[in-house]
Amino acid sequence: xxxxxxxxxxxxxxxxxxxxxxxxxxxxxxxxxxxxxxxxxxxxxxxxxxxxxxxxxxxxxxxxxxxxxxxxxxxxxxxxxxxxxxxxxxxxxxxxxxxxxxxxxxxxxxxxxxxxxxxxxxxxxxxxxxxxxxxxxxxxxxxxxxxxxxxxxxxxxxxxxxxxxxxxxxxxxxxxxxxxxxxxxxxxxxxxxxxxxxxxxxxxxxxxxxxxxxxxxxxxxxxxxxxxxxxxxxxxxxxxxxxxxxxxxxxxxxxxxxxxxxxxxxxxxxxxxxxxxxxxxxxxxxxxxxxxxxxxxxxxxxxxxxxxxxxxxxxxxxxxx
Amino acid sequence: xxxxxxxxxxxxxxxxxxxxxxxxxxxxxxxxxxxxxxxxxxxxxxxxxxxxxxxxxxxxxxxxxxxxxxxxxxxxxxxxxxxxxxxxxxxxxxxxxxxxxxxxxxxxxxxxxxxxxxxxxxxxxxxxxxx
Numbered sequence: 001x002x003x004x005x006x007x008x009x010x011x012x013x014x015x016x017x018x019x020x021x022x023x024x025x026x027x028x029x030x031x032x033x034x035x036x037x038x039x040x041x042x043x044x045x046x047x048x049x050x051x052x053x054x055x056x057x058x059x060x061x062x063x064x065x066x067x068x069x070x071x072x073x074x075x076x077x078x079x080x081x082x083x084x085x086x087x088x089x090x091x092x093x094x095x096x097x098x099x100x101x102x103x104x105x106x107x108x109x110x111x112x113x114x115x116x117x118x119x120x121x122x123x124x125x126x127x128x129x130x131x132x133x134x135x136x137x138x139x140x141x142x143x144x145x146x147x148x149x150x151x152x153x154x155x156x157x158x159x160x161x162x163x164x165x166x167x168x169x170x171x172x173x174x175x176x177x178x179x180x181x182x183x184x185x186x187x188x189x190x191x192x193x194x195x196x197x198x199x200x201x202x203x204x205x206x207x208x209x210x211x212x213x214x215x216x217x218x219x220x221x222x223x224x225x226x227x228x229x230x231x232x233x234x235x236x237x238x239x240x241x242x243x244x245x246x247x248x249x250x251x252x253x254x255x256x257x258x259x260x261x262x263x264x265x266x267x268x269x270x271x272x273x274x275x276x277x278x279x280x281x282x283x284x285x286x287x288x289x290x291x292x293x294x295x296x297x298x299x300x301x302x303x304x305x306x307x308x309x310x311x312x313x314x315x316x317x318x319x320x321x
Numbered sequence: 322x323x324x325x326x327x328x329x330x331x332x333x334x335x336x337x338x339x340x341x342x343x344x345x346x347x348x349x350x351x352x353x354x355x356x357x358x359x360x361x362x363x364x365x366x367x368x369x370x371x372x373x374x375x376x377x378x379x380x381x382x383x384x385x386x387x388x389x390x391x392x393x394x395x396x397x398x399x400x401x402x403x404x405x406x407x408x409x410x411x412x413x414x415x416x417x418x419x420x421x422x423x424x425x426x427x428x429x430x431x432x433x434x435x436x437x438x439x440x441x442x443x444x445x446x447x448x449x450x451x452x
Binding site for chain 1: 326328329330331332333334361364365367368369370371372
């Protein structure tokens with residue numbers, strides 16, 4: 001292949017990269033303080049159309065605050081927020097009519113019946129699809145005459161999901177949708193995410209601390225910690241740039257080795273294991289330089305990358321609730 | 322088509338699909354000419370991103386395991402892998418080297434490794450016959 005052709009191919013590849021995709025949600029340098037607490041610090045992110053965009057971080061990292069800016073529920077103190085090119089604070093109707101939203105609290109009016117809520121919600125959206133709403137109601141086995149107050153946690157989440165989906169939104173925004181739910185309802189939510197993006201051009205933005213869910217459904221992942229973005233990119237690229245290496249020394253070591261790119265060592269004496277960030281070739285060279293050899297090498301899970309990058313664990317289970 | 326996805330071991334999901342389809346084809350549980358589920362259907366079944374399934378199908382197509390028929394779906398190739406013999410042996414040699422290295426590390430003699438390979442082959446054949 002000639003150089004010219006290689007360049008042309010490389011150029012085409014770049015054109016397919018995220019920079020050229022249409023951005024549906026855009027945050028630039030958003031900072032938000034509540035009193036002396038900084039909830040978001042210089043957060044910039046671009047959500048391309050047609051992707052599933054995952055926002056991960058521990059509780060209190062700033063995920064909900066970030067999503068509230070997207071929904072126009074909070075105004076950026078510094079920086080700029082655009083959804084479909086519109087300012088969600090200045091044009092709430094234009095923005096919210098295109099968003100389906102499900103919050104962690106699933107805050108629904110307790111005194112309404114399921115059918116009343118559906119009837120009430122449809123008035124807000126010109127794109128409401130009655131047939132789809134009924135299809136979802138049956139699939140979720142929701143009794144229309146039931147009071148929302150009387151619904152189980154899972155049925156409540158399904159009701160919220162129905163309202164979020166039935167107007168066929170351009171973007172589905174889910175804030176910790178799986179928190180406190182049983183596996184069957186979680187399945188419904190993941191299936192809803194997948195169905196939403198299977199429909200041409202629709203986008204999903206969701207926050208979660210359940211990294212195996214994020215791993216399954218996301219194209220893009222942004223890790224946020226203490227209001228700052230610590231890692232952001234295409235999931236495949238992120239996963240490709242981390243390696244879990246176990247290295248072995250001939251003589252016992254009193255402490256972990258120093259290798260550029262290694263994030264946190266575990267081990268003792270002869271053998272040490274770390275999630276490392278960088279090209280495998282450079283890491284191999286660095287290990288050899290340190291006088292050790294690699295005895296095991298594998299791709300880390302997203303969970304392991306998160307722990308290594310943030311320095312503490314994302315709570316994997318719902319037990320403390 | 323029975324595929325199991327795990328998020329715990331770091332193997333990319335598209336690769337898990339590719340490997341398991343290859344295994345299903347090798348063990349005869351997917352027959353030549355058989356249709357694979359459409360991307361959306363498999364994505365919803367496995368609860369994974371449809372782009373991931375699409376990527377797995379593309380890889381399988383490049384590897385010659387499946388063929389895409391225009392507008393009609395994805396089918397298991399009739400003639401098996403189109404890779405030429407030398408290329409196939411080259412790929413296998415890499416896997417064998419890794420296996421031998423591991424066996425040496427674990428002090429398993431070569432005779433036992435060969436015996437194990439035969440036993441696994443028989444198990445795979447039995448799996449095929451159970452269909």
